[in-house]
Amino acid sequence: MPTRTIQAIPGLPIASVERETGLSKDTLRVWERRYGFPTPERDANGERLYAPLQVRRLAQIKRLMDRGHRPGKLLALDEAALLALDELPSAAQATPGDEQLDAWLNLVKTHDSEALQQAFHREMAKRGMARFVQDIVAPLIARVGAAWSRNELGIFEEHLFSQHLEKLFRTTLANMAPQTGHPRVLLTTLSGEEHTLGLLMVEALLVVEDAYPVLLGPQTPIDEIVRAASLKQVDAVCLSFSSAYSPALAAQGLRDLRQRLPGDTQLWAGGYGVKPIRKPIDGVCLVPEFQDLFDCLAGWRSAKDSKPAV
Amino acid sequence: MPTRTIQAIPGLPIASVERETGLSKDTLRVWERRYGFPTPERDANGERLYAPLQVRRLAQIKRLMDRGHRPGKLLALDEAALLALDELPSAAQATPGDEQLDAWLNLVKTHDSEALQQAFHREMAKRGMARFVQDIVAPLIARVGAAWSRNELGIFEEHLFSQHLEKLFRTTLANMAPQTGHPRVLLTTLSGEEHTLGLLMVEALLVVEDAYPVLLGPQTPIDEIVRAASLKQVDAVCLSFSSAYSPALAAQGLRDLRQRLPGDTQLWAGGYGVKPIRKPIDGVCLVPEFQDLFDCLAGWRSAKDSKPAV
DNA sequence: TCGGCATATTTGTCCTAGACAAGTTGTTGA
DNA sequence: TCAACAACTTGTCTAGGACAAATATGCCGA
Numbered sequence: 001m002p003t004r005t006i007q008a009i010p011g012l013p014i015a016s017v018e019r020e021t022g023l024s025k026d027t028l029r030v031w032e033r034r035y036g037f038p039t040p041e042r043d044a045n046g047e048r049l050y051a052p053l054q055v056r057r058l059a060q061i062k063r064l065m066d067r068g069h070r071p072g073k074l075l076a077l078d079e080a081a082l083l084a085l086d087e088l089p090s091a092a093q094a095t096p097g098d099e100q101l102d103a104w105l106n107l108v109k110t111h112d113s114e115a116l117q118q119a120f121h122r123e124m125a126k127r128g129m130a131r132f133v134q135d136i137v138a139p140l141i142a143r144v145g146a147a148w149s150r151n152e153l154g155i156f157e158e159h160l161f162s163q164h165l166e167k168l169f170r171t172t173l174a175n176m177a178p179q180t181g182h183p184r185v186l187l188t189t190l191s192g193e194e195h196t197l198g199l200l201m202v203e204a205l206l207v208v209e210d211a212y213p214v215l216l217g218p219q220t221p222i223d224e225i226v227r228a229a230s231l232k233q234v235d236a237v238c239l240s241f242s243s244a245y246s247p248a249l250a251a252q253g254l255r256d257l258r259q260r261l262p263g264d265t266q267l268w269a270g271g272y273g274v275k276p277i278r279k280p281i282d283g284v285c286l287v288p289e290f291q292d293l294f295d296c297l298a299g300w301r302s303a304k305d306s307k308p309a310v
Numbered sequence: 311m312p313t314r315t316i317q318a319i320p321g322l323p324i325a326s327v328e329r330e331t332g333l334s335k336d337t338l339r340v341w342e343r344r345y346g347f348p349t350p351e352r353d354a355n356g357e358r359l360y361a362p363l364q365v366r367r368l369a370q371i372k373r374l375m376d377r378g379h380r381p382g383k384l385l386a387l388d389e390a391a392l393l394a395l396d397e398l399p400s401a402a403q404a405t406p407g408d409e410q411l412d413a414w415l416n417l418v419k420t421h422d423s424e425a426l427q428q429a430f431h432r433e434m435a436k437r438g439m440a441r442f443v444q445d446i447v448a449p450l451i452a453r454v455g456a457a458w459s460r461n462e463l464g465i466f467e468e469h470l471f472s473q474h475l476e477k478l479f480r481t482t483l484a485n486m487a488p489q490t491g492h493p494r495v496l497l498t499t500l501s502g503e504e505h506t507l508g509l510l511m512v513e514a515l516l517v518v519e520d521a522y523p524v525l526l527g528p529q530t531p532i533d534e535i536v537r538a539a540s541l542k543q544v545d546a547v548c549l550s551f552s553s554a555y556s557p558a559l560a561a562q563g564l565r566d567l568r569q570r571l572p573g574d575t576q577l578w579a580g581g582y583g584v585k586p587i588r589k590p591i592d593g594v595c596l597v598p599e600f601q602d603l604f605d606c607l608a609g610w611r612s613a614k615d616s617k618p619a620v
Numbered sequence: 621t622c623g624g625c626a627t628a629t630t631t632g633t634c635c636t637a638g639a640c641a642a643g644t645t646g647t648t649g650a
Numbered sequence: 651t652c653a654a655c656a657a658c659t660t661g662t663c664t665a666g667g668a669c670a671a672a673t674a675t676g677c678c679g680a
Contacts, residue, residue: 014663015559016566019501020531025663026633033666034631045640047663059531070673072630111541114489156538159498159527166527167484174481179424188469191329194504217469217476228466231421248672324634335634336662343637344660355669357634380644382659558642558661588643 011041011049021058028058035075060086066244067149086151101136105143108161109153116161120168129172129208133201134290137165141197142272145243162197169200173207181212183235183300185268186228188216190239190253198240198271205290209297222253226260235300236266238287241273251277258283268296321351321359331368332554338368345385370396370459376553376582396460411446415453418471419463426471430478439482439518443511444600447475451507452582455553472507479510483517491522493545493610495578496538498526500549500563508550508581515600519607532563536570546576546610548597551583561587568593578606 018025028048032038038058040048050058061074064085074082107116124132144161147153185206187199196218206213214232216225229237237257241250250273258267258281270287277286285296324335333341338358342348348368350358360368371384374395384392417426434442454471457463495516497509506528516523524542526535539547547567551560560583568577568591580597587596595606 012566013562016562019559019563020533022501024633027631029664030632045663070630071632154537155530155534156526156541159530160538163525163527167480170477170480171484174477215473216466217473220465220469224465227464228470231466334662337660339635340661355634357669380659381661556661 010043011051012055014040014048014050017050017055017058020055021062023058023062031071031075035072037075057082063149063151101140101143104136104140105147108144108157109147111157111160113160113164116164117168120164124168124172129204130290133205137201138290141165165197166200169197169204173200173203176207178207178212181207181210182304183266183297184212184214184233186214186216186225186232186234186237188220188225188228188237188239189218189241190245190250190257191219191221192249193241193245193273194218195240195242195244198242201290202238202240202270202293205293206297209294211297222257222260225257229261229265234265236268236296237261238268238270241269241271243272243275245271245273247273247277250274251281254281254284266296266300268293320353321361322365324350324358324360327360327365327368330365331372332556333368333372334556341381341385345382347385366459366461367392373455373459373553376586378586393460396456411450411453414446414450415457418454418467419457421467421470423470423474426474427478430474434478434482439514443515447511448600451475475507476510479507479514483510483513486517488517488522491517491520492614493576493607494522494524494543496524496526496535496542496544496547498530498535498538498547498549499528499551500555500560500567501529501531502559503551503555503583504528505550505552505554505581508552511600512548512550512580512603515603516607519604521607532567532570535567539571539575544575546578546606547571548578548580551579551581553582553585555581555583557583557586560584561589561591564591564594576606576610578603 012020014025014028017023017028023031028038032040038050038054040050040054043049057079060082061071064074064082065071069085074085077085104116104119107119123136127135144153144158148155148158187203189195189199199215199218203213203215214228214234216228220228225237228234239254239257250269254267254269261267263283266285267283268285268287270290270293272288274286275288280286285292285299287293287296322330324338327333327338328335338348342350348360348364350360350364353359367389370392371381374384374392375381379395384395387395414426414429417429433446437445454463454468458465458468497513499505499509509525509528513523513525524538524544526538530538535547538544549564549567560579564577564579571577573593576595577593578595578597580600580603582598584596585598590596595602595609597603597606
C-alpha cells in the first residue's frame with residue numbers, strides 16, 4: 001500500500017484537466033495564449049502540467065461562467081475577487097421559500113438518505129402525485145441547483161439527490177403500470193440534453209391523468225423521434241429542456257421537429273429551458289409550468305371529442 | 311426488415327462525430343491524413359462534414375477495435391470485409407442460449423415492449439439475478455450494440471431497450487432494499503461517461519451478494535468521488551466504462567483517482583471500456599467481466615478477515 | 621427615456637502539419 | 651523456445667492562425 005505523499009503531484013496533464021473542469025483542451029490552450037492564465041509548467045517533453053491549485057480555480061471559473069459571467073472578466077480577476085463573486089450575487093437567491101423546503105435542502109446537504117427517502121414517500125402520500133410534483137419536487141430541484149451554484153453543496157450531494165428522486169419515480173411508476181389510456185405521449189429530449197428527471201415527472205403526471213406515456217430516455221436525434229412517433233403511434237411528442245439548454249438551440253430543434261412530424265401529432269415542450277422563449281412557435285405548445293401540461297392534455301381531449309372516429 | 315434510409319442531410323460536423331463514435335477529433339483528423347479515411351466534405355468555411363454512412367462505418371470500426379483489431383488493418387478493408395469481421399469472430403461468445411438471444415433481439419427490433427418486459431421477469435425468476443445478468447443481460451446488450459452497428463436497428467429501439475432494463479433493475483433493486491451489508495461500494499462513472507446501465511447491473515450483483523452499494527449516478531469529477539468516498543465511508547469505489555470511453559483516458563483517470571483516494575479504499579474498474587487496458591495499474595482492480603467482480607469481493611472479504619478489528 | 625438596429629468585441633472551436641512516446645509486431649541469436 | 655532489440659503503429663500533444671456565433675456597445679429615432 002503506497003504512502004500518499006502530498007508534494008508528489010507534479011501537475012495534471014491537459015487531458016485530466018479537460019475531464020475535471022469540462023473545459024476543452026482548445027479552450028485551455030487559447031486562454032493561456034490570450035489571458036495569460038492558466039500558467040502550466042512543462043514536463044521533459046514540453047507538455048503542459050497544470051498545478052492542482054490552478055485546476056481548482058479553473059473549475060471555479062467554469063461554475064461562475066455557468067451563472068452568466070464572462071470569461072474575459074473572470075480571468076482578469078484575482079483570487080479574492082473571484083471568491084467574493086462566488087459568495088454574493090446569485091441572482092434570485094432571495095426566494096422567500098418555505099421553511100419546509102429549506103429543511104429538505106438541509107437533508108440533501110447532510111446526505112441523510114434515509115430521512116430524505118422517507119420524507120418523499122410521506123409527502124407524496126399526503127398530497128397526491130400532481131401536487132407533490134408541482135409543490136415539492138420542482139421547487140426543490142430549483143433550490144438544489146441554486147445551492148450548488150452558490151457552492152453550498154457539491155456534485156456528490158446533487159447526484160445523490162437525483163438518484164433518490166429517480167428511484168422514487170421509477171418504482172412508483174412501475175407499480176402504476178399503465179397499459180392503456182389516451183393520449184399516447186412520447187417522452188424524450190433532444191441530443192445534448194441529458195436530464196431525465198423532467199421526463200420522469202411528466203411521465204408521473206400523465207399516468208395519474210390516465211394518459212399513456214412512452215418514455216424513450218434522453219438524447220434522441222430528430223429523425224429518430226419522428227420514426228418513434230410513427231412506429232409507436234403516439235398522439236403527441238413531449239420534449240423536456242433544462243435551464244442549461246440554449247434557448248436558441250431549443251427553438252431551432254422544435255422548428256425542425258415540427259416540420260418533420262405529421263400534422264396531427266402534437267408537439268409539447270416543457271422545462272425551465274423553454275421559459276426564455278418569447279416568440280411562440282407555430283404548431284408547438286410551450287409548457288413552461290407543469291400546470292400548462294394539463295391544459296395541453298385538455299386541449300387534445302376536447303379536439304379529439306369533436307372528431308371522435310380515427 | 312428493410313434497411314433504414316439515410317436522411318439527406320449534408321453531413322455531420324466533427325464534434326458530432328466525436329460524440330457519436332467516441333473517436334477524438336485528433337484521431338479523426340490523423341486517420342484522414344494517414345489512411346485516407348474518412349473522406350469528409352468541407353462546408354463553405356472549410357470545416358469537415360462527415361457523411362452519415364461514413365460515421366456509421368467509423369462506429370463499426372471503433373467497435374471492432376474494442377474487440378482487439380488494429381486500426382491500420384481495419385481502415386484498409388472495404389465494406390464487405392468489415393461486415394464479415396463483424397459477424398464472424400465475435401461469435402466466439404457462442405453462448406448456448408444463442409437462439410434465445412436472437413429471439414430477444416427480435417423483440418427489441420419489433421419494439422414489443424410487453425413481451426420483452428415479461429421475458430425479462432420470467433428469466434430473472436428462473437435463473438436468479440447473478441446468472442441473469444451474466445448470461446442474458448450483458449450478452450444481449452452486446453448483441454443490441456452489434457445490431458445497431460449493422461444498421462439493423464436504430465437509436466429509438468436502443469433507447470427503448472435501455473429504458474426497459476433500467477426500469478427492471480430499478481424496481482427490483484428498490485424491493486431488495488439493502489440497509490446494511492459489507493463491503494460498502496460507491497458506484498459511479500468519471501466525467502464523460504454517461505452510461506448508467508453498467509452501474510445498475512453491478513448494483514444488482516452487489517446486493518444479492520450482501521454488499522452495500524451506494525449508487526451515485528454517472529459523471530462525477532474525481533475530487534467529488536474522493537469526497538463522497540470519505541463522507542459515505544465506503545470500502546471500495548467501483549467505476550464503469552463503456553466501450554465508447556477512450557482506454558487511455560480511463561487509465562489516466564484511474565491513476566489520478568488512485569492517487570487521491572485513501573490507501574485502504576479499494577478501486578475497481580469494470581465494463582467493456584477497460585478490456586483494451588493491458589497494463590495493470592498499481593492499486594486498481596480491473597474487472598472486465600462480471601465474474602471478476604466476485605473475485606474482487608472475495609478478495610476484500612478475505613483481506614478484512616485477516617485484520618478484523620477496525 | 622427607451623426600444624430597435626448596426627457595429628465592435630469577445631470567445632469557442634476548427635484548421636494545418638509536425639513531433640514524439642508508448643505500445644505492438646517482427647527479427648535475430650542463444 | 652524464448653529473450654532482446656529494432657521497426658513500425660498509433661494516439662495525443664504542440665503551435666499559431668482563422669472565423670462565426672454570441673454578446674456588448676453605440677447610435678438613432680420616437
